[in-house]
Amino acid sequence: MTNQEIITQTNEALVQEFELEGLELKPESLLYEDLGLDSLDSVDMVILFEQSFDIKIGKDPDILAIKTLNDLHNYVLGKVNARKSA
Amino acid sequence: MQKRRVVITGTGAVSPFGKGAERMLAALGSGQNGVTRLPEPAYAGDNAPQVAGVIRDVDISDIPRKHRRCMSPMSGYTFLAAREALEQADLPEDTITGGRLGLSIGSTVGSIGEFEAVFQEYLPAHSMDKVKSMMFFKLMSHSVAANVSQALGVSGRVLAAASACSSGLQSIGLGYEAVAYGMQDYMLCGGADEYHPLFSATFDIMAAASRGYNDAPERTPRPFDRDRDGVVCAEGAGLVLLETPESARERGAEILGEITGFATIGDHTSMTSPDPQLVRRCMQEALDTAALAPSDIDYINAHATGTLLGDAAESQGIAALFGDNVPVSGLKGYMGHTMAASGALETIACLHMLREGFLLPTLNLENIAEECSGVRHLTTPEIKDVTHILKNSFAFGGINCSLILRRNHD
Numbered sequence: 252m253t254n255q256e257i258i259t260q261t262n263e264a265l266v267q268e269f270e271l272e273g274l275e276l277k278p279e280s281l282l283y284e285d286l287g288l289d290s291l292d293s294v295d296m297v298i299l300f301e302q303s304f305d306i307k308i309g310k311d312p313d314i315l316a317i318k319t320l321n322d323l324h325n326y327v328l329g330k331v332n333a334r335k336s337a
Numbered sequence: 338m339q340k341r342r343v344v345i346t347g348t349g350a351v352s353p354f355g356k357g358a359e360r361m362l363a364a365l366g367s368g369q370n371g372v373t374r375l376p377e378p379a380y381a382g383d384n385a386p387q388v389a390g391v392i393r394d395v396d397i398s399d400i401p402r403k404h405r406r407c408m409s410p411m412s413g414y415t416f417l418a419a420r421e422a423l424e425q426a427d428l429p430e431d432t433i434t435g436g437r438l439g440l441s442i443g444s445t446v447g448s449i450g451e452f453e454a455v456f457q458e459y460l461p462a463h464s465m466d467k468v469k470s471m472m473f474f475k476l477m478s479h480s481v482a483a484n485v486s487q488a489l490g491v492s493g494r495v496l497a498a499a500s501a502c503s504s505g506l507q508s509i510g511l512g513y514e515a516v517a518y519g520m521q522d523y524m525l526c527g528g529a530d531e532y533h534p535l536f537s538a539t540f541d542i543m544a545a546a547s548r549g550y551n552d553a554p555e556r557t558p559r560p561f562d563r564d565r566d567g568v569v570c571a572e573g574a575g576l577v578l579l580e581t582p583e584s585a586r587e588r589g590a591e592i593l594g595e596i597t598g599f600a601t602i603g604d605h606t607s608m609t610s611p612d613p614q615l616v617r618r619c620m621q622e623a624l625d626t627a628a629l630a631p632s633d634i635d636y637i638n639a640h641a642t643g644t645l646l647g648d649a650a651e652s653q654g655i656a657a658l659f660g661d662n663v664p665v666s667g668l669k670g671y672m673g674h675t676m677a678a679s680g681a682l683e684t685i686a687c688l689h690m691l692r693e694g695f696l697l698p699t700l701n702l703e704n705i706a707e708e709c710s711g712v713r714h715l716t717t718p719e720i721k722d723v724t725h726i727l728k729n730s731f732a733f734g735g736i737n738c739s740l741i742l743r744r745n746h747d
Contacts, residue, residue, distance in 0.1 A: 270402045287403075294470040302467070309466075 347426030347578030349418030390571025390673030409448030439493035443504030506680025527681030558643030571673030575681030598627025604735030616654025641667025656711035670700030
């Protein structure tokens with residue numbers, strides 16, 4: 252899976268899980284302010300991506316730094332690529 | 338403490354007949370039965386119950402995701418009922434959110450379907466890794482009341498009685514007391530439940546579920562009938578909006594009826610078998626709160642689930658207090674036992690009967706059982722000028738409730 256495919260799948264999972272149809276997903280989009288997500292969604296986002304990409308996130312403190320869609324993409328890419336190289 | 342008068346100015350319903358109180362009332366008036374055969378029996382076993390009153394084609398997807406994500410079906414249905422009741426009463430937004438409106442909405446349990454989903458994820462390895470946070474908000478005992486509060490922005494009191502099949506009527510009674518004694522100016526009250534096969538299975542363990550009409554669902558349940566064989570579980574949501582007649586008049590809201598009395602007592606004699614004397618006492622206490630005599634009651638809307646013991650005890654309690662003069666019917670033959678919703682949905686039907694001056698008969702009552710005799714059972718519709726109705730709900734655990742409704746005279 253290429254990085255672009257991972258980004259595309261991340262966006263598709265977000266749109267489906269959080270009903271974001273019609274919103275423009277830009278890298279600089281803020282998850283809370285622009286996409287309307289909140290802390291409860293963040294909790295469930297962990298499970299969403301763990302299942303979508305077979306990765307382990309758990310209570311990784313790095314997720315607290317995720318603010319934008321680009322932050323999220325980079326985080327997921329890092330986890331998926333780490334799994335592939337493990 | 339000064340007791341204020343309490344009237345009803347809004348109703349909302351989702352029932353096995355669909356969305357809206359009007360749809361339910363039309364179905365009741367035409368004698369329809371909303372019970373259907375399910376694709377599968379309630380559990381694996383010989384002749385397990387396979388009939389229920391389930392809701393079909395009611396869409397909750399227009400509820401904003403922020404609120405819907407925490408809602409199991411029963412919370413969604415109740416939110417639709419809340420919107421219907423508040424629109425009918427034309428309650429202003431600032432009244433809904435400003436603290437003058439409270440909620441009293443019960444369900445028998447949280448979402449069993451959601452419990453099942455959680456345990457399917459949890460039990461194999463005792464892991465919570467796949468359990469989403471939203472699940473908790475669907476299975477907690479006050480899920481319906483909490484969800485409606487969040488979605489409407491209610492900041493008055495939020496009560497959530499979990500008193501099994503009395504939850505709906507008890508919630509209305511608690512709301513009535515809150516308005517009558519000045520704790521809230523408006524209360525949105527009632528109950529809701531969503532069907533899960535475990536409801537039928539649980540009643541069946543106690544030999545109280547209907548299982549003899551799996552091939553003829555329209556013939557069950559059969560309250561008070563010689564051939565009744567138990568409860569048919571169903572789902573629904575019913576709400577009424579309560580306020581004082583003064584506030585209703587100020588707003589120009591139509592008064593649909595008045596609540597003049599309520600009683601709820603514990604039947605300590607049995608978890609499952611009501612004591613006729615305590616059925617009688619509950620009704621007597623409700624009459625006392627309304628300062629009425631038994632002869633003032635024009636019609637009794639019975640709990641009447643179609644069980645062997647419950648119907649007999651209720652009949653005997655009614656006969657002891659009212660004799661055989663007052664017309665009696667139960668409405669579960671039309672749509673099954675909607676559990677916590679039943680007390681509220683049946684109250685909405687009672688309001689309709691008060692206003693229209695006709696009484697619905699007990700559907701599927703063809704041969705009155707000997708042990709249910711001694712009261713005047715309605716087996717056909719009756720046109721009657723009705724001023725006072727007494728409505729009963731009873732529940733496992735010995736929770737008796739009686740509510741008294743009066744036709745509006747203002």
